[in-house]
Amino acid sequence: MPDNPLLPNRKADQIRINREEDVQSGLTSGLEHFRFHHRALPELDLEEIDLSQSLLGKTVRTPILISSMTGGTAEAETINRVLAQAAQETGIAMGVGSQRTGIEHPELAYTFEIRKYAPDILLFANIGAVQLNYGYDIDQCKRAVDMIGADALILHLNALQEALQPEGDTRFSGLAQRIEQICRQLTLPVIAKEVGWGFSEQDIRLLQNAGVTAIDVAGAGGTSWSQVEMHRLTDPRKARVAAAFQDWGIPTAEAIRNVRRVAPDLLVIASGGLKNGIDIAKCIALGARLGGMAGPFLKAASQSVEVTLDLIHEIDDILRTVFFATGSRNIPALQDHKIFEEGGHGL
Amino acid sequence: MPDNPLLPNRKADQIRINREEDVQSGLTSGLEHFRFHHRALPELDLEEIDLSQSLLGKTVRTPILISSMTGGTAEAETINRVLAQAAQETGIAMGVGSQRTGIEHPELAYTFEIRKYAPDILLFANIGAVQLNYGYDIDQCKRAVDMIGADALILHLNALQEALQPEGDTRFSGLAQRIEQICRQLTLPVIAKEVGWGFSEQDIRLLQNAGVTAIDVAGAGGTSWSQVEMHRLTDPRKARVAAAFQDWGIPTAEAIRNVRRVAPDLLVIASGGLKNGIDIAKCIALGARLGGMAGPFLKAASQSVEVTLDLIHEIDDILRTVFFATGSRNIPALQDHKIFEEGGHGL
Amino acid sequence: MPDNPLLPNRKADQIRINREEDVQSGLTSGLEHFRFHHRALPELDLEEIDLSQSLLGKTVRTPILISSMTGGTAEAETINRVLAQAAQETGIAMGVGSQRTGIEHPELAYTFEIRKYAPDILLFANIGAVQLNYGYDIDQCKRAVDMIGADALILHLNALQEALQPEGDTRFSGLAQRIEQICRQLTLPVIAKEVGWGFSEQDIRLLQNAGVTAIDVAGAGGTSWSQVEMHRLTDPRKARVAAAFQDWGIPTAEAIRNVRRVAPDLLVIASGGLKNGIDIAKCIALGARLGGMAGPFLKAASQSVEVTLDLIHEIDDILRTVFFATGSRNIPALQDHKIFEEGGHGL
Amino acid sequence: MPDNPLLPNRKADQIRINREEDVQSGLTSGLEHFRFHHRALPELDLEEIDLSQSLLGKTVRTPILISSMTGGTAEAETINRVLAQAAQETGIAMGVGSQRTGIEHPELAYTFEIRKYAPDILLFANIGAVQLNYGYDIDQCKRAVDMIGADALILHLNALQEALQPEGDTRFSGLAQRIEQICRQLTLPVIAKEVGWGFSEQDIRLLQNAGVTAIDVAGAGGTSWSQVEMHRLTDPRKARVAAAFQDWGIPTAEAIRNVRRVAPDLLVIASGGLKNGIDIAKCIALGARLGGMAGPFLKAASQSVEVTLDLIHEIDDILRTVFFATGSRNIPALQDHKIFEEGGHGL
């Protein structure tokens, strides 16, 4: 994810591999163990349901997030534009990919500048947290935010991915403190985000103390970045090392509950292996405020705004139907004991 | 299930799809987790066993129900007649399909009028509960009952199905109160029935307070009406939305226990994915008074009265054998700790 | 199993079906859930191990039982003779099949008379317990015992099988009391035995009060007599009824533990789905004194005494190796916490 | 494993069978049930991680052990040499195969003498513990140790394997006491080791009292020596007896925890079905100090020192990545609640 300026085509590589190779985690999101309490008598009219919410200063019309993905190349610019137009039309949230290229190569910043297409959406800037140990400070953070008129800054954490890359940025000590500094200095909210391995209880405590506003769990169960790296590595031994981590990480459902248990006041965004509207609904019911997907939006945006809109409408329809069939008028209602773990107890 | 008069061939559609397509729920009835306590020494003679019971004013000779299915077309009339003749000969209970067509198109009422073929059976009228929010009141209920000389009125609940239909009847708010009115005004017992997604604890409480006499759980595990709708929908996005609900609902075994736990005084009818006499016996052992099946009877009735009788006799033989091998002389005896959940405790 | 004199070739039928058709229960014996505590340091010499025991007045050299199977036809006579010779040479226990034919047709008694080939073995007579409700009393019991110079009388219980047979003997009421009479009147021990569906706690209590000395659990997991009947039945509906019981009964491991829990003083014999010496060893470890097999011995005896001996030696070798690798010098030692249920607690 | 001098080609046999036949246990190591707590914020630099430890007087650079395998033939000498050179270059630990041939045929001792190639590594001598019941005493133990300048002596326990061999050494009584004598008389540490079936609690207590310094659990889940014997046996009945033990033994994960629970002060070495660096890391996290593998090293050493080094580096890279992604600076840190059992509690 972090764009090494020496490797300008890394993003292109990643996108190609994500489209063509099997990069699925060996784990599942864990959401398949959860089921909704069906209501035969919902005592509700379908048209009453209101999925909108006020989030980080913006109104989000339905709790869908287009997860941080791309930027830095001409192709990425097109994808970002299509996504932004669809997000604007439907009132959903969106993030751009890591803006390191845009920061270090100002001539490429235009590939991220989508605010003009989406003046009203909740929009997230994105940089790799570990860059704070490699010279970045509040200045670069502000530049990322300003580049796109973001409502919040995502600092993504990808320690395992860096460890698997030749010459990866693997100095992660003291990072919690540097994140704390950014939280203090930036006037906008900071979101900590994994890239597919979730957060453990100890991570969450560190981040809460550091002052982040939200956590995007990006748990295991979907795209596995060790698998992506495996496909990129040319040294066979290094590729085997990467392959050994296919089953690594904290499944998304578990990661959401970790945050809810450890830091109930943090805003939770869910991503990692969400396959459809049912999965997003489960995440909301588990306590998340938005459910993010990457791959499906990448595929749709490669086609057209219409295809992307169709996907958003499909997810939204499913969400509304879940709300209806569980008798939930709005988001807080769906979060009120509407789901349970099979073989477990209610929630 | 609810017959939209603008779509006179909806019932025909449903029956064709039920026969030709895979409309199975992604869930199972949950009955497969239950096993009977075998008795090597039943201390009983097989011929002593008595499966008859007095139910809602009628005598039912063996606890089998032909679930509500059809009416409204010429083909439906034939099916209803065959079923009624077989029910009369064997003394089992039966329901007709939603009578909306019969009520709104009196010239089609004849397709439901099977009392003449089955003067003695326990017979259920049927209308969609949600119609009470669309203009129906005690008058239409009475007309449904009178049309067939019913012993009770089934109000079926199908919120999820309506939500998946284009222009479905999705105003379900205030419905509990309207059901309560009908319960008060109708001199016959009212039965609340799902169509394949079961009842949750909260639904059961609402229905008990509304004054229903019985609940037909119609749980998940058999026919999935979201799958039926999926096959009927022509808009691909709407079809994908329907497909997302294949695993929805409360499995039949769970739904039966929900009723027994929450409202032990309500009469329970079991349906939803019952495959044979063993499954019906399990439902009885779990506390139901009748076990209903739809699909297998539809198939048999499309052939002949004889085939239908053969099916009823087969189920009855299996029931008797279960009663014998568990040392149960009659229905109350089978309900006395004769079953247990594997990996769980006795019942 | 019970030989209806009107159907002289029923036994021949049973044996053919057992050899040629799939008559396996849909359940497993449950023994696969148990594992032995391996001992790296058994503190024992292999040659010290002593598997012999004194049982019902005889010495059994290794805890293997050839389960009750046959008699009544010329072919059965040969099989019984081969089995008896092999049992005598190896000092194991044996039962003959139901002796009803021998009692009601004295000219066929010779097919059971194997004591001459096996003067020293522990030998069990066999009749169907339900015959006590159809005219049999202490006289017929004595005749069965005397016919073969038996050391004990097995009364087999097969209620479910009778229920599935056209014109089966299905009057099982009052049977416990009649068994009690036989226990009082017969000078030899009485053994109650199922035929493949095991015993529930209530059965065991009745039998203990009736005064039986031992229970052969004959649990579910091996030969399913409902499947055997299914193959014999010519009426397709009756065959479907039989087929519905393929998953019926109490698995052998569970049945053994039922007896141990409810009536710890009763002698337990294990049978039902034991596949090899490991399974027999598990039954011993669970508290049985003998492990019986039917099918494998039938197959071996159809070939020769040598093949039968080879089978017995194979089982005995496996038993000795289990005793060695668990550090168990003799049968009581193997019964002292040498096994545990996976996912469960020690024993 | 024990080399019967009358069968000089037994070792050659074993190696051929291990390479060509399926000799896998029917059980798994149990390690697949464990998962690491991922750390998104490891608060650690990858290059800080230090996997070295001081163990039995030597420094081991990374917690990998080449398990005891071979010696006694010319081919074995080559394999041992290659392994030793690779171990020396990478600073890992190594054991030689049973030295009985070397002791009883001094002219073959050279096949074990690898200290010259690996002056600095932690090196284990190896003899079968049961030989102490067949004439061996402190003298032979000393000879084994001196032959290779070992740092410790492994006494391997293989009771089940001996029981399955024709004329195996099956007198295991009193062995605990003889091991105790060796522990007292030998100036070097003694390690008790299974060969693939693990240790039970009672074994561990006996060994702790006998005074061993370490236990190599060699649990079930990898090479099954009953399967190896099965392939060697020519008598079909004996082969069937061996085959019956394919599912025997205590899985490696369980055996490690047995030692940790019963004798927390004993040093634990893990082996048995470890497939890669992730498995070794799990064993370390469960409390072991070294993780041993046999088959993969045999295969690599048959090729070259380079291939062997590549394998060691791959394992070491995986180990370092696990340490990084769990935020563990060194071995004690990985042993501090970094792993948990799925469906179980933390550790």
Ligand SMILES: Cc1cc2nc3c(=O)[nH]c(=O)nc-3n(C[C@H](O)[C@H](O)[C@H](O)COP(=O)(O)O)c2cc1C
């Ligand atoms: C092609 C692609 C590029 C991505 N780039 C970034 C990135 O630059 N920054 C980031 O925080 N996450 C990035 N992600 C991770 C996603 O935002 C998200 O956390 C994760 O992929 C969600 O899991 P899923 O793919 O299983 O839905 C990327 C994902 C994909 C598929």
Ligand SMILES: Cc1cc2nc3c(=O)[nH]c(=O)nc-3n(C[C@H](O)[C@H](O)[C@H](O)COP(=O)(O)O)c2cc1C
């Ligand atoms: C062809 C068909 C038509 C049905 N029509 C109705 C109906 O009009 N009213 C109703 O309450 N249930 C209706 N049902 C649902 C059944 O009564 C029953 O609740 C459900 O199908 C039972 O589950 P099973 O099909 O898994 O046995 C229908 C079912 C089928 C198969």
Ligand SMILES: Cc1cc2nc3c(=O)[nH]c(=O)nc-3n(C[C@H](O)[C@H](O)[C@H](O)COP(=O)(O)O)c2cc1C
């Ligand atoms: C061919 C055959 C005939 C049998 N006949 C009798 C019998 O006459 N009396 C009886 O008590 N059990 C009879 N049995 C049942 C066995 O004794 C035994 O309880 C049961 O088969 C054991 O289960 P298994 O076949 O799974 O090993 C018979 C079994 C077989 C296979």
Ligand SMILES: Cc1cc2nc3c(=O)[nH]c(=O)nc-3n(C[C@H](O)[C@H](O)[C@H](O)COP(=O)(O)O)c2cc1C
């Ligand atoms: C070819 C071969 C030879 C072995 N020889 C010995 C031996 O002589 N002494 C010993 O203690 N273990 C011996 N073992 C067992 C290993 O040291 C080790 O305990 C076991 O194989 C580890 O399990 P794994 O093969 O599943 O990794 C041998 C293993 C193999 C594969």
